[in-house]
Amino acid sequence: MWKPDRKSNIALYEQIADHLEQRISCGEFPPGSLLPSERKLAEQFDVNRSTVISAFAELRSMGIIESRTGSGTRVSTSKWGATPKNTPNWSRFAEGSNFLPNPAFLRRIREALAQNPSLIDFASGELSADLAPTDEITALMRENAYTSYLGYDNPQGSMPLREALVEYLNTYRGIRTTASSILITSGSQQSLFLIAQCILSPGDAVAIEDPSYCYSLPMFQSAGLRLFRLPVDNHGVQPEDIRALYKKHRIKMVFLNPNYQNPTGTLLSNERRKQLLDIVSELGIPVVEDDPFSLTSYEGVPPQPLKSMDTTGSVLYIGSFSKIAASGLRIGWMVAPHAIVERLADARQQMDFGLSIIPQQVVGQFFQSSYLGPHLERLRIGLQFKRDLLIQSIEKELSGLIEYVIPNGGLHLWCKLIPNISDSKLLEESIKKGIVFVPGSVYGSDLGYVRFTFARTKPEEIALGISRFALVLRQLIE
Amino acid sequence: MWKPDRKSNIALYEQIADHLEQRISCGEFPPGSLLPSERKLAEQFDVNRSTVISAFAELRSMGIIESRTGSGTRVSTSKWGATPKNTPNWSRFAEGSNFLPNPAFLRRIREALAQNPSLIDFASGELSADLAPTDEITALMRENAYTSYLGYDNPQGSMPLREALVEYLNTYRGIRTTASSILITSGSQQSLFLIAQCILSPGDAVAIEDPSYCYSLPMFQSAGLRLFRLPVDNHGVQPEDIRALYKKHRIKMVFLNPNYQNPTGTLLSNERRKQLLDIVSELGIPVVEDDPFSLTSYEGVPPQPLKSMDTTGSVLYIGSFSKIAASGLRIGWMVAPHAIVERLADARQQMDFGLSIIPQQVVGQFFQSSYLGPHLERLRIGLQFKRDLLIQSIEKELSGLIEYVIPNGGLHLWCKLIPNISDSKLLEESIKKGIVFVPGSVYGSDLGYVRFTFARTKPEEIALGISRFALVLRQLIE
Missing domain, CATH: 1.10.10.10 (Winged helix-like DNA-binding domain superfamily/Winged helix DNA-binding domain)
Structure with missing residues (x-):
């Protein structure tokens, strides 16, 4: 600059x-x-x-x-x-154009962070440098510098990465699949974009969780989809709600984030998983399962994805390297029937002509290296530590002003504010005091919710950040 | 596999x-x-x-x-x-969905190449391994392995790469710009996609060259744009045709590929450039200038882009690393007013959340290294050598059956077939005989044109490939 x-x-x-x-x-x-x-x-x-x-x-x-x-x-x-x-x-x-911009709050947060990098960041959904496997990635790139042909890659993504994912998905996620059922995408984001743009049509009705990060993605509206809500309680969505939405609106697809849901941190209960799969297969509706957080489980044993229980081929599975290792490499994946993978790979050629070969090679090597297991262990410990610091600070500073359920995995703490406060005032005053978070309305919730993300925040900043937030909140109540 | x-x-x-x-x-x-x-x-x-x-x-x-x-x-x-x-x-x-698949011919060619990698390839618009700076890229990655934060990048693209591009554009393309006017994209393809989706609206009329690679991109139709033709003669498009289209259809934008146009290889003449800029600035219509090929000029002095003559801010400029170095890194760039860059960067966040940091670092370093000049020199010599081989073979094998204008840069030779032959028969029979090319109808031309791309073909295969093509053509005439 x-x-x-x-x-x-x-x-x-x-x-x-x-x-x-x-x-x-x-x-x-x-x-x-x-x-x-x-x-x-x-x-x-x-x-x-x-x-x-x-x-x-x-x-x-x-x-x-x-x-x-x-x-x-x-x-x-x-x-x-x-x-x-x-x-x-x-x-x-x-x-102009029909493609909607990001919500004003998200653009405001991005701008505030760009202007003042010393803001305490409870907004960004990504890992801090100490939680990312930076040294391991550097080492892999030094040892195995790319020496092959620098031409366009396979439209589905590089074969060695897809083969490494077949093994990873089997070992870590209980999913049996093959390389030709996998599409490599630019994070989960591109998987969702491709589904919304290329296999759904304007006017189609789809069901999403309420609250849901899907509301933070105007791309669903840009694609002309009609969104219907599945309320999330402490055990996830109610499967019977899907049937009700199907009867009323002929929903064509269900988008779920069943493991440590963004923003609520909820885990869909086992009983509901079975019920849900029965209902969607009875109705013939596909489920898109976005599963970025499960390997962050603080309980040691990560929850298994819906896809691993899917005996009728009803689930499109989406995973990502972003929340478990490094968002900046932009690597995600989708497991889907071959006809869907082929269709989306062809469409993606028109959008960006596929992904860069280098990060695909690096991520494939990382999955096959001995770095993966120890890294995940360190990640879980680091995230749990920051979650605990956050909760201690909230108990100390915000007792009686805030309610939440402690999440057992993921990057987010979803808080209900007891006093009635305007989202935009709260955010603007907080930015002035040196912190950012995401107001709950971005996720389609009512007023008075806040998402605190603790993955990016430095441990030593958490207490200070929450004390600043408490100051702002108390001032606004008065 | x-x-x-x-x-x-x-x-x-x-x-x-x-x-x-x-x-x-x-x-x-x-x-x-x-x-x-x-x-x-x-x-x-x-x-x-x-x-x-x-x-x-x-x-x-x-x-x-x-x-x-x-x-x-x-x-x-x-x-x-x-x-x-x-x-x-x-x-x-x-x-389903409104997003159109690639043209059947392009999908057929991709499939044929995947099934039989020994096909002689006159179809792929990319450099062969020997023309790409593979060793240089490997060396840069070994010496400067990525060691920084692995989080999301700036939505506009990495600052060091944008700063390197400011210098490159000034030195090599005569374009004065600043880092905040540059958007890094996944090749030219993503620049075009973003423009079509996010600053134009369904129903908008736009002008494109005829023939044009734009016809090979159904994304223009998927975005609901109405396409109007500007016929290309040996000196490019006729500027007055733009005025005529504006009067008749209120075209909102003009897409041009003025330097060694794809597929015709034509260079827009200097006189017409001036006229064209006068007309578009009089009408207030923006021009999108796609400029992937100019540094391949076999004449030593690359043609200057329209953007370098643009005194009224009418030109959106698009460049790419793909055709001058390595398509597999997926790096392109757009130079545009800041409001446009900001809008497209925001929209792109919803599509793929930005580009991978690693290839951006590598390309930035390549542009600032001493490798760039010698690489471009070698590239020009290598491409000219293959163009000459191709023309020799055509003169020997296809004399009287084919007409063409010799291009002075770029990767393509555009040929008119004198006999009247069905595109699909010609392609299918050629695939059987072991060669592929792109039928002219993919670029919106009438029957009886063929695009031979000589960048990917190995020199030792060119004569064999053309003799096979001649065999097929003669059989089909009989």
């Missing part, structure tokens, strides 16, 4: 004015577009706001930008030709 | 029967689904067809599969429960 050179003879404000002029003239900020605020630019360039104000004054005097009180600073249109018609109306393109 | 164990005491047909039974029972082939043909399985397992026939007989006797003359072999439905209702109707899911 560009910053002004403090050793240069040229004044800081002049350097900034030059830099902004270049960005404007190369089309980054077209005529008529809004520039970032003085405050934001000052943060980015690591200078006082007054320096940015001077730079803006310089650009204004050259006719390059125009400011109007209350509506920010814009690139002037007169400077660039006779009429603003000369440049496409980019902002209309950026706002 | 599984093969029977020839050293085992268990008969080959029994091993195959067991293997297929497992794939059926784990849901890869659900009840009622069609199995691959005996011929295909015999090829896959590397056995005689009679061995597969015996394995099928075994499975039939167990009630697991059913064969009917003329309609192939299916997994039986009776075996798996009271009614076929018990399993979701997967084949209907595989066929």
Whole structure:
């Protein structure tokens, strides 16, 4: 990221004015577009706001930008030709289209984290550096640097990785499958996107848990799907609710996250699993089982997936490397009938022409290495430790203000706030005090819920983060 | 890929029967689904067809599969429960949805190449192993193995790669830009997909070249766009045609591939570039410039992109690592106004949650290394050598049967066949004789065109491949 050179003879404000002029003239900020605020630019360039104000004054005097009180600073249109018609109306393109943006809260959280990396992060659903197998991955890459052909990979994903997954799924998840039933995807996210876009059709009704991370993914709505709710209690969804939704809305698919559900942390009970499989196979409805968290089980024995009990081929199974090792490699997988795998692999070619060969090789090697078992053990201990720290802090700071059920696996603690507080006020005040979390409404719940994710947070920050949150909450109650 | 164990005491047909039974029972082939043909399985397992026939007989006797003359072999439905209702109707899911599959010819070519890797390949638009910088990439990965945090990357793509691209684009493409105007994508393909899905809307009219690789991408139709043609002559498209299409259909965007166009190899003339930029900026229509081939220029000085002449911010520029170095790393880039980059980065989070960090690091390092210049030099020489071999063979074998214009860069030779021949017969007979190419109709052209791609073909195969093609063509004429 560009910053002004403090050793240069040229004044800081002049350097900034030059830099902004270049960005404007190369089309980054077209005529008529809004520039970032003085405050934001000052943060980015690591200078006082007054320096940015001077730079803006310089650009204004050259006719390059125009400011109007209350509506920010814009690139002037007169400077660039006779009429603003000369440049496409980019902002209309950026706002158009049927593909919905991410929820405002999630974009706000992303922006806050980008602006202030020292925020205490209870929002990001990923592992902290100390929980990821960084040294192991580095070692594998050093020892086995990629030396093969650098051309396009098999559309289904690399064969050695799929073969390693056949073994992993059998050993760790009780799933018997073959390489040709596996599609490698860019995390679970791409599996879900492909299902929503390429095997469902606009207008189709689908059932999802309530609350559910699916509500945080506008891609379901972008695909024109109609979403119906399966309320989650302490033992997961009620299988009979599926039958009721089928009768009423002819739902075509059920999306479930049965092991340490996101956001509630709930485990679907064994009894309900059997019932659920009976009902969906009776109705002929497929279930998409997203299973990213089960190997984080703090109880030692991870719950088995629905797919391992599926005798009628009703379950599409989705797994991922992200929540058990490293999200940044972007490796996930789907186990599905071959016709579905082939269809989705073909569609994916049109979207991105498949995944990079290098991370696929690394993950395949990791699964076949002796690193996997010890890493998972360390991960479970580390996550449980952070969960316990979080719960201790909450008991100390928020007693009587918050209710929750202790999860036995996963990355999330789902909390009900007893006082009645606006989601957006709570989030904005918390950001000001130096912490972020995800408001429950992002997951489709009523007001007054909060998801605290403890996987990314550093252990030494947890108590401080919760004490800041308690301060904000108490202030808002008053 | 599984093969029977020839050293085992268990008969080959029994091993195959067991293997297929497992794939059926784990849901890869659900009840009622069609199995691959005996011929295909015999090829896959590397056995005689009679061995597969015996394995099928075994499975039939167990009630697991059913064969009917003329309609192939299916997994039986009776075996798996009271009614076929018990399993979701997967084949209907595989066929449903509004997202269109790839053109039948492209799927046929992919299948033929998968079944017979010794086919002489004039179809794949990628570099052969000897033209890719394999040793350089391996060396970079050994020397600088990834040691940083393995979490999610910046949604726009990794900052070091974007900074390397700012320099590369300035030095090699005459484009001045900044890191915040760049979006890293999975090849050009993902840039095009994001534009089609997320800044255009169903019903929008867009202009594309005729012929154009855009016709090979049903994603434009899947996004509901209406496509209008700009005929390509020896100097590219006629700029005035854009105005005519705008008047008639209110086109909202123009997609161009002005440097060594795919499939025709044409270079848009300088005069037309200026005219074109004047017209689009007058009309306020953005141009998407896809520029994968220009650095392959055999003339020494690569043509400059439209973007480098764009003074009104009308051009969205797309580049890629695929055609100049390695397609398997899946790295491409888009240069666009910041509002567009931000919008597409947000949308992409919902599709795949961003790209893997490792290949981004490798490509960034490659661009900043001393490998880049010498590699490009070697690439140009290697491609020109293969182009010349191809043209020599065509002159020798196909004189009077074929017309073409010699391209001065790129990977493709676009040929008009003088005799009137069916595309599908020509392709099928060629596959039988051991070569593949892409029929011109895939690019929206009339019958009787062929695209020969010479980048993937080995030099020693080119003459043999063309003599086989000539044989097929002469047989079909008779």
